[in-house]
Amino acid sequence: MDIPSSPFAAALGRPFADLAALFDKGGPAIWAIAALSVVTVALVLWKTWRLLSSGAFSGGRRTAQAAALWQQGNHDAALALVEGRRSLRARMARAAMRALRDPGLSIEAAEAETGRVARALLSEARTGLRSLELIATVAPLLGLLGTVMGMIGAFQALEATGNRADAAVLAGGIWEALLTTAAGMAVAIVASVALVWFESIAERLRHDMEDAATVIFLRARPRAALVPGRRPDAAA
Template structure:
């Protein structure tokens, strides 16, 4: 008599467990999208955009820290009278803060008039602050639009609930009303869940931009109020770093 061996059932492993959890998450997300409709789908898209902006801005501010430390040291060297070495050190870095410091040092070492240098530094500082505030308008728009979209979904859900109530006449089915009320509450919750973190992140990034702006103003003032000596400004050897400052080297860890 032949014996047949039944194939053994596969033992549950990490991959199957992960698939089960992932499948449950996808199923729940699909159910939320079905119930919430296009408004919830739009809110989820806005949440992804807000998260992307937050990661980009966080990475931008992290990359500014090394440049800030070295530029502060360069400005202190400038104040001690080591203008050529200070300009060479500042020229190794790029980014919003470095652009302002290099602009101030370049103008003074080139022998330009103080008014011209100040005007150029102010324009460079405005551009630097604008670069620091890049994408924050988008985060602000999401923080303001998300709760309004949630409110729109609430109104649509309540309209649907009252439509069911009207069509049912005197025989009201609670299950029919529950669908519209569920949509109304769901869209409101999702809208607030997107808007609240976006608003908090926006305020935090605004604080970081204000801090960088104060640093820019302080360092630019220190450079402009400590001009180099006349022979240093006229020395061609000290004017060389001014050219380098416009095209920083890419060999070190620059902050863009």
């Protein structure tokens, strides 16, 4: 016994049927572009979540306060302010402060260790950006490839008709071919915008880390001798 479909189910199914028809007309290239679009959305959501969890949008006010306290000589309070925090800025500041308080490290070694940690944190902040850059480059090329293949097919169909050539057939083939170009450009635009946004966040993080490290190390040399356990020759 057949159960009649409701008007709601029919209305819901029609957009999906139209979308499937568009994918069939676009050929293999449109399916590849669709896969790239899914990967792009997943990358953007994952990267946004990673940056949120690492405190990239917090502004770094607490880290700046800790750096100022450290410069004033209140080392314990400064270290306590960033202790246990997961933000990238706080982790860099904590590494710098611990390196300066390590009696086995000279000032140059502490600076090198801080730079190493900062580079690793910035690399973590930039994870996934190369993939977005690749998608922004490949998606338009896939669209262009689909267009060229579609145009070849349209002109082959036109040649097969001979003197009975129909302009509507050629126009339909060109329209189907240009569909892949539009889809590829749409995916590339989204990937490019997301890439620029994430790059700007990484650049701001780099600037904040450099600023905090400069403040922390600004008076490190004359104060190194006051650090408990540090060898006097390490401050030289």
